[in-house]
Amino acid sequence: MPMAASLRTGTAILPDFLLSRFTGLKLSSSAVHIRSACHRRTRWNAYPKCQLQRRYATTVRANPEVEARVAAVPIERMRNFCVIAHIDHGKSTLSDRLLELTGTIQPGGSHQVLDKLDVERERGITVKAQTCTMLYNHKGEDYLLHLVDTPGHVDFRAEVSRSYASCNGALLVVDASQGVQAQTVANFYLAFAQGLSMIPVINKVDLQHAEPERVTEQLLGTFELEDPVMVSAKTGLNVAAVLPAVIERVPAPQGSVDKPLKMLLIDSWYSTYKGVVLLVRVFDGVVKQGDHIMSMGSKLKYIVGELGIQYPTEMATSCLRAGQVGYMYFNPGMKTISDAKLGDTFCHLGKEKEVEPFRGFEEPQSMVFVGAFPTNQDEFQKLEDSINQLTLNDRSITIAKESSHALGLGWRLGFLGTLHCSVFEDRLRQEFGGSELLITAPTVPFKIIWRETVRDRKGEEVPKETIITNPALYPEDDVIRTKVQEIQEPYVLATITIPADPPEFLGHVIELCQENRGNQVELTFFSTQVILKYKLPLLQLVDNFFGKLKGITKGYATLDYEDAGYLKSDVVKLELLVNKEPVDAIAQLCHRSSAERLGRMWVQRFKSFVDRQLFEIVIQAAIGKRVLARETVQAFRKDVTAKLYGGDHTRRKKLLEKQKAGKKKLRAIGNVIIDQKAFQGFLARDGGGEPKPKK
Numbered sequence: 001m002p003m004a005a006s007l008r009t010g011t012a013i014l015p016d017f018l019l020s021r022f023t024g025l026k027l028s029s030s031a032v033h034i035r036s037a038c039h040r041r042t043r044w045n046a047y048p049k050c051q052l053q054r055r056y057a058t059t060v061r062a063n064p065e066v067e068a069r070v071a072a073v074p075i076e077r078m079r080n081f082c083v084i085a086h087i088d089h090g091k092s093t094l095s096d097r098l099l100e101l102t103g104t105i106q107p108g109g110s111h112q113v114l115d116k117l118d119v120e121r122e123r124g125i126t127v128k129a130q131t132c133t134m135l136y137n138h139k140g141e142d143y144l145l146h147l148v149d150t151p152g153h154v155d156f157r158a159e160v161s162r163s164y165a166s167c168n169g170a171l172l173v174v175d176a177s178q179g180v181q182a183q184t185v186a187n188f189y190l191a192f193a194q195g196l197s198m199i200p201v202i203n204k205v206d207l208q209h210a211e212p213e214r215v216t217e218q219l220l221g222t223f224e225l226e227d228p229v230m231v232s233a234k235t236g237l238n239v240a241a242v243l244p245a246v247i248e249r250v251p252a253p254q255g256s257v258d259k260p261l262k263m264l265l266i267d268s269w270y271s272t273y274k275g276v277v278l279l280v281r282v283f284d285g286v287v288k289q290g291d292h293i294m295s296m297g298s299k300l301k302y303i304v305g306e307l308g309i310q311y312p313t314e315m316a317t318s319c320l321r322a323g324q325v326g327y328m329y330f331n332p333g334m335k336t337i338s339d340a341k342l343g344d345t346f347c348h349l350g351k352e353k354e355v356e357p358f359r360g361f362e363e364p365q366s367m368v369f370v371g372a373f374p375t376n377q378d379e380f381q382k383l384e385d386s387i388n389q390l391t392l393n394d395r396s397i398t399i400a401k402e403s404s405h406a407l408g409l410g411w412r413l414g415f416l417g418t419l420h421c422s423v424f425e426d427r428l429r430q431e432f433g434g435s436e437l438l439i440t441a442p443t444v445p446f447k448i449i450w451r452e453t454v455r456d457r458k459g460e461e462v463p464k465e466t467i468i469t470n471p472a473l474y475p476e477d478d479v480i481r482t483k484v485q486e487i488q489e490p491y492v493l494a495t496i497t498i499p500a501d502p503p504e505f506l507g508h509v510i511e512l513c514q515e516n517r518g519n520q521v522e523l524t525f526f527s528t529q530v531i532l533k534y535k536l537p538l539l540q541l542v543d544n545f546f547g548k549l550k551g552i553t554k555g556y557a558t559l560d561y562e563d564a565g566y567l568k569s570d571v572v573k574l575e576l577l578v579n580k581e582p583v584d585a586i587a588q589l590c591h592r593s594s595a596e597r598l599g600r601m602w603v604q605r606f607k608s609f610v611d612r613q614l615f616e617i618v619i620q621a622a623i624g625k626r627v628l629a630r631e632t633v634q635a636f637r638k639d640v641t642a643k644l645y646g647g648d649h650t651r652r653k654k655l656l657e658k659q660k661a662g663k664k665k666l667r668a669i670g671n672v673i674i675d676q677k678a679f680q681g682f683l684a685r686d687g688g689g690e691p692k693p694k695k
């Protein structure tokens, strides 16, 4: 058994080949890389098959030399900053270089140490903010730097906003060949609103078509940001200039170790081995192992177990002081991860009156919903287990049981956006088995404003409101006529950037936005770029808008969006009928203007997946009683006894068993028997429009 390069964690040694099997990592990199990777991966996916991975992930070793250096750094020499950028502009690569430069990880190891979730590696995107503490010697003095690598995609904006609470500054990374893009704009304003000091970093200057001068002008023109640091995170060129800029341009955190403890809960995740882990930022005071503390939100009391810094994995220290960000376990641990309310303030027990709690974070709302059903109803429990495993560390996913006449028992799942949804779908297909799963078309929440009134908190009479996330719960026509005042759908303010050349791009994009019921809000020309702002219904966005946008701009357009509230809409419920019986799982709420096109597409598509039967099958798309489209599957005559010729009875038995197993996957819609494969084919999406793996 090869034991060289084994990873020593605590008292156990795991051989290379086992380690690589359980972690999926190559072992050329240092042990630190491996442990870091193991640790990060467990935060998003708790894979049942990776017990060993999780066990090794949570191993903690104190390092007296590092701890002594950390303890000697006063608050004036601490800097907490995040790295923000448009997708793919190089945040994670730059973060890697900074970790190497400060000796936190070994140089030349595996890439993107902070992108460690399976999904991040597979798709080449960051979905979870990751943090790391570094020690950096500048002009002969040690500085304690706390870096947060943030996700670029709009769906994970809540992660970014939360990270800002632990930071005083931000590195705004811009690709030297692409310049300012949609998410650069969005991230800049978010960071600006939080009062963060921003350092522009122009990355990828090594590229042949890099235009650092043009991007410098753009940064000045768009954000009034001066003095960018020009780097190549890939080759390491000039990366050494980044940290001195952080020290000089990002203010030290405010706070005092002499004041009562005031600590903010920024993030939490679940470790099977040790339970709930908290990521905290200490604003005032000092917290040590054994301290009795309380949550000012829930009033629950806890005793601090182990605490320390992420260096880049957990490294136990004796205390965390004002200005620091670190991890913490309670002893006994928190019962469930939902007890860890992000944005909660903690103080020492008995000091509650002396501490003003933080306002907390805004809870992100689910905006994209799908139904998930097992093709074989016997597998319902297995699906439930898979969903529970995958949502353990992602509390932004909402889950509710759902029952469909056509598809049986399943789950209604809510996500922050389309990428969030498609990332989860991929994970669930991997975990549960892709061919065994039916996922319905994504939909958005609709708001129903009733004529009936209720009293609000101030005692004033206001119309009653209901949010509908499942078309099955949409009121019947007569209820809408008599009891509903209006129906609203969610809108977003979309920012689209495109190159000014070729000029046709602009025309195509305006056309696309108009076709999708968009209203132009702003159109700005920069030297080589155009930034458009449109108010668009979210429903249009989930219908592969990004894919279409990329298509008409040869992949050059970038898109970002923010919530723009609910607006009145002419919503209808489109249903698919099979021999007059509605197929509930396929019903969708849509705008009246798109109902006919969608209906026609539905009937043609469904027809192509339905097997002919002994009688004619009529497939229709309808709004209430009004039929919009119709297709017919002709009957055919089948000799059902053809295969059952006399002779070998075992053959006959096998055939019957096969039929029995097959029946589990059949569904009756009225008198029509439909194989789940038809639904699967009909509901299959090509997933276009989302970022593709880049490596």
Ligand SMILES: Nc1nc2c(ncn2[C@@H]2O[C@H](COP(=O)(O)OP(=O)(O)OP(=O)(O)O)[C@@H](O)[C@H]2O)c(=O)[nH]1
Pocket (backbone or CB within 6 Å): 085, 086, 087, 088, 089, 090, 091, 092, 093, 094, 112, 124, 125, 126, 127, 151, 152, 153, 203, 204, 205, 206, 207, 231, 232, 233, 234, 235, 694
């Ligand atoms: N040529 C060149 N490529 C770079 C440089 N920095 C990063 N890249 C490449 O650009 C791609 C994106 O880099 P990442 O670090 O993953 O970008 P990111 O901003 O973290 O991406 P998200 O996490 O998805 O938001 C990778 O293929 C990197 O290898 C650079 O300085 N020069």
